Amino acid sequence: MLSSVAAVVAAMICAAGPVAAQDVLPSNEPADYLAQPRKPVSLKGHFRLVTIGDLLYSHPYANSSDAELQKVLSLIRSADATIGNREGVFFDLKTFKGQGYGNGLLWGEPSLGTDMKAMGIDMVSMANNHATDWGGEGLLESQRLLDAAGIVHAGGGRTLAEARRAGVLETLKGSVALVSTAATFKANAGANDAFDDVPARAGISLLRTQAVQLVDAAQMAQVRSLATSLASPLQPPPLPGAKEVTLHEQVYRLSDRTGMSYDMDLYDHTALLKSVRDAKAAADLVVFTIHAHESPTGDDDDTPAPPDFLVKLFHDAVDAGADVILGGGPHSLRGVEIYKGHPVLYGMGVFFINAEIKMLQESALQLYPDETGHAPPPKPKERSVRPGGNPASWYDGVVAITDFEGGRASTVRLYPLDLGNTYDLSRRGIPHLADPVNARRILTDMQSHSNQFGTRIAIEGSVGVIRIP
CATH class of the missing domain: 3.60.21 (Purple Acid Phosphatase; chain A, domain 2)
Incomplete structure (x- = not known):
């Protein structure tokens, strides 16, 4: 689809004649905006x-x-x-x-x-x-x-x-x-x-993203077989050994892991x-x-x-x-x-x-x-936000507070919130600072979630602190 869009754009440009310098279309290549060094933070003071x-x-x-x-x-x-x-x-x-x-x-x-x-x-x-x-x-x-x-x-x-x-x-x-x-x-x-x-x-x-179901070799063989049996003039059968198959708008891709991947437009x-x-x-x-x-x-x-x-x-x-x-x-x-x-x-x-x-x-x-x-x-009000809770x-x-010093981020402080998981409608869904027990639970969870990125969150009282070197 992307190549056909590019062809249409190119045809439009040709039909319109020479393109003036100021009318040149912006790049469609992400790397073009990453080639030059980024401008640093230029805030004043703290x-x-x-x-x-x-x-x-x-x-x-x-x-x-x-x-x-x-x-x-x-x-x-x-x-x-x-x-x-x-x-x-x-x-x-x-x-x-x-x-x-x-x-x-x-x-x-x-x-x-x-x-x-x-x-x-x-x-x-x-x-x-x-x-x-x-x-x-x-x-x-x-x-x-x-x-x-x-x-x-x-x-x-x-x-x-x-x-x-x-x-x-x-x-x-x-x-x-x-x-x-x-x-x-x-x-x-x-x-x-x-x-x-x-x-x-x-x-x-x-x-826009395209969801891609990642499958192993055995699963891909099953997908190819099903796609072949359901083939039609509008959706021909996949080639033998195809590593990517689209079946009813779902993309399946051979991978060494399973789960969902996403291709960005x-x-x-x-x-x-x-x-x-x-x-x-x-x-x-x-x-x-x-x-x-x-x-x-x-x-x-x-x-x-x-x-x-x-x-x-x-x-x-x-x-x-x-x-x-x-x-x-x-x-x-x-x-x-x-x-x-x-x-x-x-x-x-x-x-x-x-x-x-x-x-x-x-x-x-x-x-x-x-x-x-x-x-x-109408039924009486549910005791939860939606049926089933x-x-x-x-x-x-969480409230995240990032402090900048001398043009760079120095610390991120995480203040855990308790939004009232209760049947009391006057309290439910409203942010309060979490009590010490719940604050530690939330911050411990965030430590676990951040491990894959190598981020260290120190728990100081009821606040999570990330110090940026």
């Missing part, structure tokens, strides 16, 4: 960056009387810059002109922009699998409310160029750029630039590195974030090990100029790597997890039909 997980909430909390929540927010407000992922959109449903799409429509009150600002949040990623639950209209209205509140955002926009462009926060100690994307997303979530007679489409920055991969390199040219500190539910097992959530493509992407992003990397998507924590002196947090988990979910009529009829063909009366790991979180 700088504190606070990073948090998914902001999955729908109603204001900044002025809550919950004293334990306020202790967490005091950490957030201690930063020179605080960054989180705003999962889902927010707006006034009574005046909204757009539509909802798909199951599980996350929604929040229009006051959430000012509420997040009051919490001390300065920048948010908007690229995630719920960003377009309410179409481009919902995304753009949320961004308008963020602008009004003075919160910098990245990862979404009216065009693809806008969605890929970094959001930039100016501070007294230097500028911070945020580049955001999503590998997990809903249909038609991607932003598009205008093309020929087709207008631009609002949406998010995407990193060449153009998306390259474009993201260009965004990072461009951001680094314009800012003193660059943060790169991605929302990706993919895992080495193919299972979503509660998967401590990151998928292979994230390791490659994160290393490339640092080499291109990113100073801090934030992974998200799964609602559970993952490990930390220090790559060439730069913190890579593979999974930030959640910061709030008590969002309101709306449902389309068609979804209700599919999920809850009765003999009349209509949805039944959520995994306990969803209620472990």
Whole structure:
């Protein structure tokens, strides 16, 4: 597919005649953005960056009387810059002109922009699998409310160029750029630039991936046999001894290990590195974030090990100029790597997890039909967030504070959070600092998750400390 796209682009260029120097297309080769040395951090003096997980909430909390929540927010407000992922959109449903799409429509009150600002949040990623639950209209209205509140955002926009462009926060100690994307997303979530007679489409920055099932020799023989028996003119049989077979859109690849691997789309991969390199040219500190539910097992959530493509992407992003990397998507924590002196947090988990979910009529009829063909009366509220309950790991979180001294990251401090895995609706899903026992459990888990990267996390009281040499 990639070669055919390249051929179409080449044909278009030839048809248009000679290309002026200023019209030369950007490279489609990721290595081109890694060839030159990256620009170093250029912040002034001591700088504190606070990073948090998914902001999955729908109603204001900044002025809550919950004293334990306020202790967490005091950490957030201690930063020179605080960054989180705003999962889902927010707006006034009574005046909204757009539509909802798909199951599980996350929604929040229009006051959430000012509420997040009051919490001390300065920048948010908007690229995630719920960003377009309410179409481009919902995304753009949320961004308008963020602008009004003075919160910098990245990862979404009216065009693809806008969605890929970094959001930039100016501070007294230097500028911070945020580049955001999503590998997990809903249909038609991607932003598009205008093309020929087709207008631009609002949406998010995407990193498309191809999931590849890795199989051993015996399994590949079975796949080849099945693909041969199911062959058709549209999908011919594989060649004898083929090491890669596509069967019903699933790719199987011969490997010395089993599990899931992911191939990144060449153009998306390259474009993201260009965004990072461009951001680094314009800012003193660059943060790169991605929302990706993919895992080495193919299972979503509660998967401590990151998928292979994230390791490659994160290393490339640092080499291109990113100073801090934030992974998200799964609602559970993952490990930390220090790559060439730069913190890579593979999974930030959640910061709030008590969002309101709306449902389309068609979804209700599919999920809850009765003999009349209509949805039944609402059931009493479940004692858990969803039927069957959520995994306990969803209620472990962390506030990560990275201190920069003399233009380099010196320490990362991890403050464990307890998000209230309880039947008490007034407490569930709200971040409190974890008690000593739970803090040690969370930090011990993070030590284990970080071992594969050679990262040492010291547990000092109820705080995890990573000292960067």
